[in-house]
Amino acid sequence: MAPIRTRRSCARHFMPPCELTCSDGQIKTLQRCAILTARLLAQELNIQIPQPLLYSLTGVPPCNQSRILASKQVRTLHNQVDKGPDPRGRKRALKRSDTAAIADYLDDSNTLLDKKGAPWHDIAEQAGIKLPCTTHFKPLGLRLVNTQSIQRACKEDKGIINAICEEEKELTDAQATVCLDWIDIQLTIRPHSNHWKDVAFCNEFHFGVGPQLTKRIKRKRGSIHRYKPKNIHCKKVISKDIKAKAREEKHLKLVNIFVIIGWDYRKIIPYKVPNKVGKMTSKVYTEEILPSILQDLKDQGLTLCQDADLAHDSKETKA
Incomplete structure (x- = not known):
């Protein structure tokens, strides 16, 4: 049986990676490892490895070699593990x-x-x-x-900010009872949302032209804290006579508008009344407001839903 010939191993020269010998001015992680490894070998073998020799092998200047050895960091700055906020920043005013x-x-x-x-x-x-x-x-x-x-x-x-406080009108027990009774009656007639597409709601608004104060509070950001019940300013609803008297005493200029809102319909009508408090009268309601929206209501088949205002429930309006 012929002997088995073994192939002689060929000498393979070690070619270091390009990152070990070349750099664009920034010392790479591989070069830093080489400097620290050379110092460790010099200590273990009790030999001297000159800095010019390391410079010729890694391309790291002697001054940078000393800095790398003093830092004891293998990774570069952008490759280091995140250790939290930088302690070198401005000192905090509050903990x-x-x-x-x-x-x-x-x-x-x-x-x-x-x-x-x-x-x-x-x-x-x-x-x-x-x-x-x-x-x-x-x-x-x-x-x-x-x-x-x-x-x-x-x-x-x-995340605490100084935000504008949300406002809500706080109804009395009598007002809330009337609203709930009206809801119970209407839900039997129109139980689903698509049953309200032919209904348009209306109301008048009075905007005071002058300085106004808005309550601001400190709260956390986000809609959860914005609409939190404890962060909402509940305003009690007072009678229109009391509000009218207050406007009359303060001589606040008012802008009166009548608003109609439906499923796919809206309209804003500014109006003027002969009084200084902006209270709607039957004459203005029947001669100015209703004629301007009557044709729209007929064309779109809308039913006007109004509140129990005196001008809405007067004999002239019903006639």
Whole structure:
């Protein structure tokens, strides 16, 4: 039997990757590994590996070799593991525990709506936070952190903003009972939403031309906190006579409009009345409002649904 010939192994020269010897000015991770590995081998074998030799092999200058050894980091900066916020940034005015205390105070069900609209310093004080002082040079001395610092910290940490408060009209028991009775009657006639396509609702609105105040509160961002019951300003509905008397005393200029809204129909009609309070009269309603919408109601087959206003329920209107 002939002997089996074995193939002699050919010498294969090691070709280092291009990233080990070439760089575009930024020291790569592979080059940093080579420098640290060379130092480890020099310590274990008790030999000297000159820096010019490493420079010829890796292309890393001697000054950069010293920086790599001092950093003890194998990866480059953009390849390192994320260790959280950079501690070298601007010092925080409020700690995260402070903003968490403010958020808990605003989310507390016992906190009144008026207290949520207080200034930032008062809210922080009510939350039990001791505000830090900052050094100022003009004039020289220590002062409490300003409002912008508290607002910025609360917005970044907990998403708390100074937002416009949503408003809701709070009905009396009698008004709510009338509305519920009307709903029960109408639902038996029109039980589904498509049954309301031929109905148009109407009402008059009075806009005061002058300075108006809107309540603002501190709350978290998002529709969940925007429409939260504790963040809604409930306004009690008062009688039209009381509102008319208040307008008469304050001499507030009014813009009166009549609005009709249906499934696929809407119309806005500005009107003028002989009184100063904007109260609708039967003459204006029958001679100006109804004639302007009568043809639209007939063409589209709409039924006008109106409230129990005196002008809507008068003898002239029924006639």
